[in-house]
Amino acid sequence: MADYIARMEHRVVITGIGLYSSIGIGKDAVIDSLRNGRSGVVYVDDRKPFGFKSCISGMVADPDLKGDLSRRQRIGMHQPAMFSYVAAKEALNQAGLDIEFLEKNDTGIIFGNDSTAGAVIATIDKVRLKKDTSLIGSGDIFQNMNCTVNMNLSTIFKLKGINFTLSAACASGSHSIGIGYLLIKQGLQDRIICGGAQEINPYAMGSFDGLGVFAINDEAPHKASRPFDKNRAGLVPSGGAAALIIESLESAQKRGAEILGEIVGYGFSSNGDHISNPNIEGQLKSLRMALRQSNLKPSDIDYINAHATSTPVGDSVEAQAINEVFGSETHVSSTKSMTGHECWMAGASEIAYSLLMMKNDFIAPNINYDTPDEFSQNINIVSKMLNKKFDCFLSNSFGFGGTNSSIIVKKFVT
Amino acid sequence: MTKDKITQTTIKFLSEEFEINPQEIIPENNLKETLDLDSLDYVDLVVVIEENLGFQPTREDFEQVVSFDDFYNLAEKRISKS
Numbered sequence: 001m002a003d004y005i006a007r008m009e010h011r012v013v014i015t016g017i018g019l020y021s022s023i024g025i026g027k028d029a030v031i032d033s034l035r036n037g038r039s040g041v042v043y044v045d046d047r048k049p050f051g052f053k054s055c056i057s058g059m060v061a062d063p064d065l066k067g068d069l070s071r072r073q074r075i076g077m078h079q080p081a082m083f084s085y086v087a088a089k090e091a092l093n094q095a096g097l098d099i100e101f102l103e104k105n106d107t108g109i110i111f112g113n114d115s116t117a118g119a120v121i122a123t124i125d126k127v128r129l130k131k132d133t134s135l136i137g138s139g140d141i142f143q144n145m146n147c148t149v150n151m152n153l154s155t156i157f158k159l160k161g162i163n164f165t166l167s168a169a170c171a172s173g174s175h176s177i178g179i180g181y182l183l184i185k186q187g188l189q190d191r192i193i194c195g196g197a198q199e200i201n202p203y204a205m206g207s208f209d210g211l212g213v214f215a216i217n218d219e220a221p222h223k224a225s226r227p228f229d230k231n232r233a234g235l236v237p238s239g240g241a242a243a244l245i246i247e248s249l250e251s252a253q254k255r256g257a258e259i260l261g262e263i264v265g266y267g268f269s270s271n272g273d274h275i276s277n278p279n280i281e282g283q284l285k286s287l288r289m290a291l292r293q294s295n296l297k298p299s300d301i302d303y304i305n306a307h308a309t310s311t312p313v314g315d316s317v318e319a320q321a322i323n324e325v326f327g328s329e330t331h332v333s334s335t336k337s338m339t340g341h342e343c344w345m346a347g348a349s350e351i352a353y354s355l356l357m358m359k360n361d362f363i364a365p366n367i368n369y370d371t372p373d374e375f376s377q378n379i380n381i382v383s384k385m386l387n388k389k390f391d392c393f394l395s396n397s398f399g400f401g402g403t404n405s406s407i408i409v410k411k412f413v414t
Numbered sequence: 415m416t417k418d419k420i421t422q423t424t425i426k427f428l429s430e431e432f433e434i435n436p437q438e439i440i441p442e443n444n445l446k447e448t449l450d451l452d453s454l455d456y457v458d459l460v461v462v463i464e465e466n467l468g469f470q471p472t473r474e475d476f477e478q479v480v481s482f483d484d485f486y487n488l489a490e491k492r493i494s495k496s
Contacts, residue, residue, distance in 0.1 A: 138454035
């Protein structure tokens, strides 16, 4: 049981990773895709008839959970909860945590999620057809609420610790890990399931497509997401879920868990500016805060997993911010070049991807980076897979509304 | 709809919805216990009854229903009225 009186700061480590991603279901498949620069972006048949301008997306299928979960456990789950369940189960397995342990030892859940559009619209369609709310059924409310991941997973895994959803646009997953890190660091929790979920269906992304910011490339979907490339023409939506088990060093060592990395810095800021345009001052503040907290110098960071989504303005601003803080030597790539933009999931999945790279001694390529532009030429973008041992990385996430998050993870050293 | 047809239809949709062996749905068995219903499940029970038999049982209706046979009798009465 956690000591709820915070008397000392605790080191915070990562002991489990789970991924339900367009570039692989489970860690092994994801590592293979990251190494080989394999894209998860495909043409999606339902987009054009719905009215989308862009008909491509990173894609995962809905998992079949029958046989694994009871009817009552499944009935309140739509895509965010289903994807997250599969990811969380993998992460818990790796961490060596089973339900018997979770039921007896306080474990929390903070998951990033920022929409349940597919579920809400399915419910509304039913009511419009039947004109009677008593014919909606009992599961829809638990699918419709934005905290659907937390409600479902805390019930299934018998979690007794902190329990809430973090909603912060495309930085949701990153902030979930940051807030979990702070709670454990302060001694308020021993371990927390953190992560991010992103539904994949036309209802979730129609209004985003309507802004005209999605890349259009029906002929070669895998070429569409090209962060930092001069000829980038917009982002590609994607989704799935990523989960990480983070816990105090004492808890991990007591349980004999394998330590995959240590979280050493969390920086954040709000732009307080335009609702969708990025802002370099906000990004710099977040980056510098993470560095300050970690007591690391910019040169200590070996790899930066950039937020870069493949939009003309966003990537340019981030390239300038990275150059200003880290100069032109630090290796940089955006895994969104392969996954597309996993939005609410991205901050968590990209920390998971980077951890897998660090553990397996390589840096995944920023695919489709063929031609630098005036800003990306000033940073060290990895365009081909690089075999390299490294000890420390930083992951950026910047969301609509000007919410910024930067997290630094190091290899664990006693 | 005859009682026999109601019975066959009900066994099919209840076993599918509540994921139980159709052979457990025999007239004298307790409906709540056999289907392992909690308060939320009754909401879904109303939905599948409306979908498959075309009427909506009320809370008062369920107070009268103990066995599956009670339900078949209720359904026969409600369907014949509509």
